[in-house]
Amino acid sequence: MNRDNISISDHGSEMIAALGKGAYLTTCSGGKVNTMVIGWGTVGILWGKPVCIVYVRESRFTRELLDANPEFTVNFPAGSYDKNIFQICGSKSGRDMDKIAVSGLTPVEGRTVSVPALAEFPVTLECRVLYRREQDLGLIPGKIRDVFYPDGGSGADEHIEYIGEIVDSYILR
Ligand SMILES: Cc1cc2nc3c(=O)[nH]c(=O)nc-3n(C[C@H](O)[C@H](O)[C@H](O)COP(=O)(O)O)c2cc1C
Numbered sequence: 001m002n003r004d005n006i007s008i009s010d011h012g013s014e015m016i017a018a019l020g021k022g023a024y025l026t027t028c029s030g031g032k033v034n035t036m037v038i039g040w041g042t043v044g045i046l047w048g049k050p051v052c053i054v055y056v057r058e059s060r061f062t063r064e065l066l067d068a069n070p071e072f073t074v075n076f077p078a079g080s081y082d083k084n085i086f087q088i089c090g091s092k093s094g095r096d097m098d099k100i101a102v103s104g105l106t107p108v109e110g111r112t113v114s115v116p117a118l119a120e121f122p123v124t125l126e127c128r129v130l131y132r133r134e135q136d137l138g139l140i141p142g143k144i145r146d147v148f149y150p151d152g153g154s155g156a157d158e159h160i161e162y163i164g165e166i167v168d169s170y171i172l173r
Helices: 008-019 061-068 083-091 099-103 142-148
Strands: 003-005 023-029 032-038 041-046 049-057 071-076 123-134 159-172
Touching: 008 023, 008 041, 008 071, 008 123, 008 159, 023 061, 032 049, 032 061, 032 083, 032 099, 049 061, 049 071, 049 123, 071 159, 083 099
Parallel strands: none
Antiparallel strands: 003 159, 023 032, 023 071, 041 049, 049 159, 071 123, 123 159
């Protein structure tokens, strides 16, 4: 598969817009590849490096894989696609099934990281975690905390922020 290099300065706004409909965060460890839909995140510059920041709830299988192998890819859909993929990857856990196989997704070997990209969603970021931060619910405004963390901090529901350095970025052709 061919890859055309891109930069976040040229494609960042499209990526952020795509997050509104769901992007695909893929992780891989111990021979298991897993992908989940994400709606929260951003791209930008931090510490002089291009970064992609994602927010993964403690309870996700993705979180387990990401902590075991701190690299990830994010794929952004371009145009319409099979909504079963969205349904499976956005609601089922990789603990219970091989979502890549069940969804019929096609992993494409990463060029710089150990985690594959997804052929079905051509716009690809390859990232290596620079920084991992657990949330301090006490610092989140009460109205937001009540909506997103109604259990008040059991741990399982809180998001972990992963700041990934974008070490490669391209469109699969
Ligand atoms: C539109 C949409 C956006 C989502 N965004 C996030 C997100 O940013 N962070 C998160 O932890 N879960 C998010 N989810 C939920 C996960 O995709 C879902 O719980 C998934 O089944 C987790 O899979 P895993 O257990 O294999 O990691 C989102 C789901 C949908 C449908």
